[in-house]
Amino acid sequence: MNSFTFYNPTQLVFGKDSIEKLPAMINQFTSGTKVLITYGGGSIKRTGLYDRVIGLLEGFEVFELEGIEPNPRLSTVKKGVQLVKDNNIDFILAIGGGSVIDGTKLISAASTIDEDPWKIVTREVTPTAAVPFGTILTIAATGSEMNSGSVITNWETNEKLGWGSPLVFPKFSLLNPEVTYTLPKNQTVNGIVDSMSHLLEQYFNEADNSAVGDAMIAGVMKAIMKAGLAVQDEPENYEARETLMIGATVALNGFMRMGYNGDWATHNIEHAVSAVHDIAHGAGLAVLFPAWMTYVSGKSPERFAQFAEDVFDVDASLPQEEKVKAGIAGITDYWKAIGAPSSLSEFDIPESDFEVFADKTLFNGPFGNFYKLNKEDVIEIYKLAH
CATH class of the missing domain: 1.20.1090.10 (Dehydroquinate synthase-like - alpha domain)
Structure with missing residues (x-):
């Protein structure tokens, strides 16, 4: 075996009651009240998960980034970065599968720099800070809910590249298998x-x-x-x-x-x-x-x-x-x-x-x-x- 150091700081909260713990989990990692929620094409609204989360976020000022693609695009990440910077967001909540979480990881890191987010992906820039974020997982697939990796697509150049940083482990991930019942x-x-x-x-x-x-x-x-x-x-x-x-x-x-x-x-x-x-x-x-x-x-x-x-x-x-x-x-x-x-x-x-x-x-x-x-x-x- 190779020599190794194992590190994984993500708090995994698993079970039917996991999502109800959302407010307490956010409060562990920020004293602020501005939360950006990120999600995909709107399935969370059709299933009722969106309303459930909004209800739990009563007392927070909520901002939204909808439409993160199945292969998360750089252009959408940039919109998220601008939202974080313009509104001084304290915490980000990714609601979705690996694509939403991957896109959120880059938003988290890129919101702390003044460079193009793609430079983080291509390793031209190394972030030294990240906006804290958590996840509510809706698809069992990528494992992005408990790792520090991310894959981003630059549609302008037709490049799809992976990157990672210890700064972008989710602070917590809430996993309730029931939310996957309605998946196509x-x-x-x-x-x-x-x-x-x-x-x-x-x-x-x-x-x-x-x-x-x-x-x-x-x-x-x-x-x-x-x-x-x-x-x-x-x-x-x-x-x-x-x-x-x-x-x-x-x-x-x-x-x-x-x-x-x-x-x-x-x-x-x-x-x-x-x-x-x-x-x-x-x-x-x-x-x-x-x-x-x-x-x-x-x-x-x-x-x-x-x-x-x-x-x-x-x-x-x-x-x-x-x-x-x-x-x-x-x-x-x-x-x-x-x-x-x-x-x-x-x-x-x-x-x-x-x-x-x-x-x-x-x-x-x-x-x-x-x-x-x-x-x-x-x-x-x-x-x-x-």
Whole structure:
């Protein structure tokens, strides 16, 4: 294992009564009264969550930023920064999934500088302060509710980049699985794929010994898969929603990567696609991860065979090649079974775009910690996914 220091200061408040604790949680982190709420396309108004939150914020002066996109855009972040600066906002509350939270993280940090927020994303500027913020999670997917990472899309340049800072851990996150009952099926499916992909990125890692991580990842992935099947027919199955929500959180809050970094090449490959075609991140991962696994498995078949044993209980006595195929088929078949897409052609993405995508992935040179990819590798993965 690599040497590491674990740090996660986010207070996670989980359960059916979690949202009612909102006023007390905010008061822990500010003595001010000006709160900016950020959210997406308005589903929180249709479900009643918006009215519930506004009622709880009685006594605070509330400002709003509506319309943070599924792939949060720099232009929308800039609107939020201006709101914070113009109104001397004391606290920000993100209500939504990973996109809303990711956008809010950049608003939080960029509101303390006089530079273009994009310079934080490109690491030209390092923030030294951030406006405190919390979250009310509405989608089990990204884990952004309990980590310090964020992904932002610059639609003007068709770039989608990740960044992070210890300053943008949420102060608290309120998780009530009941609020996910009304999610459209495709959003639930994309969330399942996203959380499983985070686990896959970390299972295929650069360490010589990740035995504890392997065991945790396999256990969480099995739990997510079982719950993911349950909500297909029972969207209001509380126990299954509970499992999906906590599963997505622990998949990317640092617990699963103590002693290694994981690979993360597939996320880079997907970001290049959705920066141009604006498809849902989970949908892109459902297509691209099996392609990456197929392409890379021949470079380290023993690891993929171990994956099949750990996650799909494949018979250890089988030939290695059969185990490798069984593991990849297990992921592919499961995602198809819950209704995830399986090819780039389903999004009308032409092969002529592959070189453009590949160039975007290589802005820092060859990438991937488990297996390094160059341009030719990336193009072949896109072909396999088509």
